[in-house]
Amino acid sequence: MSTKDEKAGGSPESRLLEVDDLHVEFRSREETAHVLNGVSYHVDAGETLAVLGESGSGKSVTAQTVMGILDTPPGHVTGGSIRYRGEEMLSATEQRRRELRGENTAMIFQDALSALNPVFTVGFQIAEQFRFRRGMSRKDAMAKAVEMLDMVQIPNAGQRVKEFPHQFSGGMRQRAMIAMSLALDPDLLIADEPTTALDVTVQAQIMDLLDELRRERDMGLVLITHDLGVVAEVADRIVVMYAGRIMEQADAHSLYSQPGHPYTEGLMESIPRLDMKGHELASIKGLPPNPSDTPPGCPFHPRCHRAEDECREKRPELHDLGAGRLSACHFAEELISRD
Structure with a gap:
């Protein structure tokens, strides 16, 4: 079994962070925005977990909730669990959370x-x-x-x-x-868009530096980004988020070679390639839904070229496809079994 295969499963002893069924709302006088809707993932020691998705998908909100800096109005954690080395953080005192921040968990913010x-x-x-x-x-x-x-x-x-x-x-x-x-x-580092607004050469230097430090310190790294090219070489596992939900989770090789969700498929097709010179770059039509007015069924169905009646009526659960792969699509098995 390869190192990445071992990391994909992990073990209770190596597990640093466990986010389980996390729900977060932003409330105002006019409306309630459901920004996280049952997010679950884990990070092991020495592992790089990449969290991908468009702006507004809930990537940064999840990270800020993990760090304990998003638990005051208008943000409200309405359900779920966050455990650091098995210790529940959502019910911990503010003093305890301050002790963990910096010492055990740390975050690189998007705009330095x-x-x-x-x-x-x-x-x-x-x-x-x-x-x-x-x-x-x-x-x-x-x-x-x-x-x-x-x-x-x-x-x-x-x-x-x-x-x-x-x-x-x-x-x-x-x-x-x-x-x-x-x-x-710290044992766990969350890097929120660490290469935003940097040129390509500097991006590569920053990513190489983070990867080197992770290996030297056996540190867990959560890498938040919307740039699939940035994580292709460094991620062990990838979580794809959309509308406050996880659409897919897989090891990097499986996800890049055979996406198990139409949203991931659309993201992959939007990556510029050298063999596409002279062709229009593919894009996902439409916009992500308003968090205060998410459509019924699969939240991605208004933009999905594979959507059928079932997608518009029934919200797909995140289900196990085997080998550590998860997908929230009614037709995930068909997607990954294509020739």
Whole structure:
């Protein structure tokens, strides 16, 4: 059995994070938006789980709920479970969740420029964690900050710690964010669109860096993105989300070679290829549904070229296709059994 096959199943001992049947609503005076509708996945030590989907599919909301930073109005967790190493997080005290954030779980946010405080130097923001969590002196904490910037391959780290976020390029800011997230050596890292707005060369560097750090630390990595090309080489398993639900879950090879859901199929067909020169790029017609007014049946059926009456009337459950594959499509078996 290959390493990736072993990771696809995992074991209770290696399991870092378990999200089970998670439901989240955003409430206003006018309406209630059901942004997560029964999301379930797990992450093991040393594994990279990629979470794919269009903007608004619930990827970031799931991550923020896991981190415990989306449990105040207008966000409301209405059901489900989040367990870190078997410990239930949704019922934990705020003090306990603060202890876990940074020490055990950490998150790289989508926009590094917004996530970093513009009025403090990058070094101060990294060193602050060592001072308050490790009790280090100001001098020792700053030395650790230099060490962290050097670890993420920022040149001349001893000088760069004294600079402010706006003095860093986009790629360097993202590296600084990674350094800040890894400062306390967490077991689980959630990277929310870590390559957004970066050029292709820098994207590759950031992805290589994350993968290298994951292997060195045996760290679980949740990689949130809408870019299928970014995760093709680094993901062990992939979860595809749409309208706050999981449409498909599979190991990377199976999902890329034979999608088990029409939505995944549409995403794959929209990837530009060298042999398509001169041809119109395929796209999924229409828009994702409004979370406050999701259609009956399969939420993807208004955009699905394979939809039949059953899809419009009956919502498909996420069911097991074998070999660690899951799909929420009435015709999943037909899709993956095609020649």
